[in-house]
Amino acid sequence: MARIEIDESRCKGCGICTIACPKKLITLCDKVNIQGYTPAEALNQEQCTGCALCAEICPDVAIIVFK
Amino acid sequence: MQQVFKRPQSLKDVQTHFCPGCNHGTIHRLVADALDLFGVQQTTIGVASVGCSVFLYGYFDVDVVEAPHGRAPAVATGVKRARPDRFVFTYQGDGDLAAIGTSEIIHAANRGEDITVIFVNNTTYGMTGGQMAPTTLVGQKTSTSPYGRNKAKDGSPIRMAELLAQLGGVAFSARVAVDSPKHLMDAKKQIREAFRFQVEGKGFSFVEVLSSCPTNWGVTPLEGNARVGAEMIPYFPLGIFKNQGNP
Numbered sequence: 001m002a003r004i005e006i007d008e009s010r011c012k013g014c015g016i017c018t019i020a021c022p023k024k025l026i027t028l029c030d031k032v033n034i035q036g037y038t039p040a041e042a043l044n045q046e047q048c049t050g051c052a053l054c055a056e057i058c059p060d061v062a063i064i065v066f067k
Numbered sequence: 068m069q070q071v072f073k074r075p076q077s078l079k080d081v082q083t084h085f086c087p088g089c090n091h092g093t094i095h096r097l098v099a100d101a102l103d104l105f106g107v108q109q110t111t112i113g114v115a116s117v118g119c120s121v122f123l124y125g126y127f128d129v130d131v132v133e134a135p136h137g138r139a140p141a142v143a144t145g146v147k148r149a150r151p152d153r154f155v156f157t158y159q160g161d162g163d164l165a166a167i168g169t170s171e172i173i174h175a176a177n178r179g180e181d182i183t184v185i186f187v188n189n190t191t192y193g194m195t196g197g198q199m200a201p202t203t204l205v206g207q208k209t210s211t212s213p214y215g216r217n218k219a220k221d222g223s224p225i226r227m228a229e230l231l232a233q234l235g236g237v238a239f240s241a242r243v244a245v246d247s248p249k250h251l252m253d254a255k256k257q258i259r260e261a262f263r264f265q266v267e268g269k270g271f272s273f274v275e276v277l278s279s280c281p282t283n284w285g286v287t288p289l290e291g292n293a294r295v296g297a298e299m300i301p302y303f304p305l306g307i308f309k310n311q312g313n314p
Contacts, residue, residue, distance in 0.1 A: 002068075002071075012086075012087035012088070014087040014288035014289075015088075015287075015289055016088060016288055016289065016292060020247075020248050035082075037087060050071060052072040055072040056248065056251055056252070057093060057245070057251055058092075059083075059087075059088065059090060059091070059092030059093045060085075060092050061074050061078065061092065061096050063072070064072055064073055065070070065071050066068045066069065066070050067068065067071040
């Protein structure tokens with residue numbers, strides 16, 4: 001089983017990862033982070049395949065992937 | 068379970084100043100990833116340009132020289148000639164490379180200097196407020212072309228990757244984009260290929276990366292990436308325009 005970790009404080013909430021994820025597991029949350037952005041979150045990761053496309057495309061290198 | 072994706076070693080663990088959705092961060096990571104791949108972090112000297120890419124000395128964990136506006140290829144020429152054992156790359160935007168630095172890039176390429184140039188094309192001057200650049204698309208509204216770029220008055224956008232591919236000194240010239248995962252994976256491959264040319268001493272290599280500038284285009288990050296695919300790629304086709312490594 002694979003999983004990702006999103007660094008909420010580093011995320012700028014651009015949302016590019018939300019459409020890069022083939023399973024559409026990532027969404028932007030309602031909370032505001034320390035920078036004033038609404039960061040991405042992936043609450044339901046059972047279907048994550050660890051493809052790392054979200055991490056590859058993240059402009060802020062805020063995602064790390066485990067597989 | 069092991070970590071399959073982590074921050075490249077050549078990229079410092081710091082917050083960037085880039086706007087949300089700016090492709091600079093992604094391109095920085097791809098370049099750092101290629102530096103790690105060839106194990107040249109300790110022997111690399113980067114040359115920064117003027118523009119949003121000016122702060123790359125704060126983001127890359129390598130030695131960096133800051134060049135005057137547009138002069139990065141000339142500075143890189145000096146660095147490489149003085150220290151031929153070093154890996155030398157420049158990282159320039161379109162306002163820097165295609166406008167004020169046109170002379171430097173063309174002559175460095177024509178001389179076939181053994182350096183790698185990463186050219187980030189976002190069709191505007193990002194840092195100074197979104198003015199019209201030589202790469203601005205016809206009809207595109209910018210702060211200095213409020214009615215859209217006029218082809219009769221301002222000419223057509225310059226295609227740098229094709230232009231440089233015609234020069235004898237250029238060994239590798241390609242254009243890539245990072246707007247979608249598919250294009251991103253290809254961009255990663257071509258940046259590695261360009262670096263391989265220098266590592267093997269095969270001459271001047273050039274990669275143009277199409278990028279979005281959501282802030283100055285006045286769009287959201289997702290709309291910005293969509294515009295790269297819908298408007299930029301039809302005018303700036305992706306591909307390899309010269310590859311003298313594999314004849």
